[in-house]
Amino acid sequence: MPVFPIPFDSVPAQPPLLRVDGLHWRAPFDGAEPLFAGLQLHAGAGVLGVIGDEGRGKSALLRLIAGELRPDAGRIQIGAPTDPVDAAALRERLFWCDPQSERHDGLVARDYLAMQRQGRPGWSEAALAAQLDGFALHEHLDKRLEMLSTGTRRKLRLAAALASGATLVLLDDPGAALDARSQRHLAETLRRHQEVPAGQLIVVTGHDDRLMPAAAPRLSLD
Numbered sequence: 356m357p358v359f360p361i362p363f364d365s366v367p368a369q370p371p372l373l374r375v376d377g378l379h380w381r382a383p384f385d386g387a388e389p390l391f392a393g394l395q396l397h398a399g400a401g402v403l404g405v406i407g408d409e410g411r412g413k414s415a416l417l418r419l420i421a422g423e424l425r426p427d428a429g430r431i432q433i434g435a436p437t438d439p440v441d442a443a444a445l446r447e448r449l450f451w452c453d454p455q456s457e458r459h460d461g462l463v464a465r466d467y468l469a470m471q472r473q474g475r476p477g478w479s480e481a482a483l484a485a486q487l488d489g490f491a492l493h494e495h496l497d498k499r500l501e502m503l504s505t506g507t508r509r510k511l512r513l514a515a516a517l518a519s520g521a522t523l524v525l526l527d528d529p530g531a532a533l534d535a536r537s538q539r540h541l542a543e544t545l546r547r548h549q550e551v552p553a554g555q556l557i558v559v560t561g562h563d564d565r566l567m568p569a570a571a572p573r574l575s576l577d
């Protein structure tokens with residue numbers, strides 16, 4: 356297992372939207388190696404790729420950033436240091452697109468989207484429409500999530516993430532289980548976002564950087 360520190364500044368000229376300082380974490384089971392030992396990561400608006408083989412800690416890093424896992428040591432800050440830290444403010448700032456989640460599977464797709472829209476002042480109907488077109492989701496909007504294929508469910512979650520307007524969007528292995536057309540659409544969406552990031556950071560994990568815009572910075576966990 357790799358052990359860091361990695362000094363990493365994706366776009367040093369911009370104010371960071373994500374700061375990870377001195378992150379230490381190991382999985383809570385006997386014999387687990389530390390996955391992060393002093394990770395430093397400051398990233399500004401745009402796309403950040405987190406690349407690594409199986410088990411390198413890509414999902415764990417996103418869960419640590421999302422607050423689902425507790426760091427053993429270190430600080431994680433989303434947005435400016437002066438931003439409020441209550442749950443509503445965090446919801447505005449963060450969209451965590453967890454592909455493993457089954458939380459919303461009983462909802463009809465358009466109700467899932469309506470629920471995700473709540474409490475997100477940056478939500479964009481235009482961005483949502485572009486994602487529904489790009490991922491060919493219109494015909495699925497009246498179905499419950501549990502009736503959808505794995506790929507379609509993932510596309511629906513990605514559409515919500517990309518419409519959310521959250522300051523920080525975390526996409527865990529978004530290319531997995533996507534058809535070729537959807538992969539092209541996602542790569543194009545990320546490329547455009549890298550060109551015009553509009554104050555938003557999208558963190559994308561993957562085993563390789565196929566989906567990443569050429570200009571986007573990468574953090575390798577290998």
Ligand SMILES: Nc1ncnc2c1ncn2[C@@H]1O[C@H](COP(=O)(O)OP(=O)(O)OP(=O)(O)O)[C@@H](O)[C@H]1O
Nearest residue numbers: 382383407408409410411412413414415416418424
């Ligand atoms: N929520 C968790 N609780 C306990 N251990 C975890 C948790 N998430 C990950 N781990 C452990 O951390 C290690 C890294 O797993 P992780 O899923 O982050 O890797 P990954 O790079 O995302 O791999 P993959 O490409 O296979 O998804 C594994 O040993 C895993 O068992």
